[in-house]
Amino acid sequence: MAIITVYTDGAARGNPGPGGFGVVLMSGSHRKEIGEGFRNTTNNRMELLAVIVALETAKGTGHKITVYSDSKYVVDSVTKGWLFGWVKKGFKGKKNVDLWKRFLLIYPTNEVKFVWVKGHANIPENERCDELAVAASKQENLPPDIGYEKIIKSEGLF
Numbered sequence: 001m002a003i004i005t006v007y008t009d010g011a012a013r014g015n016p017g018p019g020g021f022g023v024v025l026m027s028g029s030h031r032k033e034i035g036e037g038f039r040n041t042t043n044n045r046m047e048l049l050a051v052i053v054a055l056e057t058a059k060g061t062g063h064k065i066t067v068y069s070d071s072k073y074v075v076d077s078v079t080k081g082w083l084f085g086w087v088k089k090g091f092k093g094k095k096n097v098d099l100w101k102r103f104l105l106i107y108p109t110n111e112v113k114f115v116w117v118k119g120h121a122n123i124p125e126n127e128r129c130d131e132l133a134v135a136a137s138k139q140e141n142l143p144p145d146i147g148y149e150k151i152i153k154s155e156g157l158f
Helices: 043-057 072-079 082-088 097-109 124-137 146-154
Strands: 003-012 017-027 030-041 064-069 111-116
Touching (some): 017 124, 030 043, 030 124, 043 124, 072 082, 097 146
Parallel strands (some): 003 064, 064 111
Antiparallel strands (some): 003 017
């Protein structure tokens, strides 16, 4: 069992628009940074995907993971229990169902604690995640956020 500290952030230019996420994982002397961008997505999707990728990146199970995020959407959905109510109601009327279901596959495999932090408040690791997310959103030839593009296509928006 490892003790892992994670910082995450998401960004979208246009919301929806090109977006990206940034992750910083730290455990002991180990540090890993991850950033990935998509051609059309939303800020909330990138905030949630950052957490998912961070949890998926932690090898093994049973770790104590503290996730620091400036996303009230993600933090409150889990810590206030909204997500678990959405599950009981079949996610009726909720957004980002594909990502929440992916989150629910990895979340119970570790002891995960969420801490909300104020964005752009000079918290070094949160600022680094923001840099990673924004840089990822500006890359050339970004891949699709398949889950999002399926949704907007089904709604006739793409």
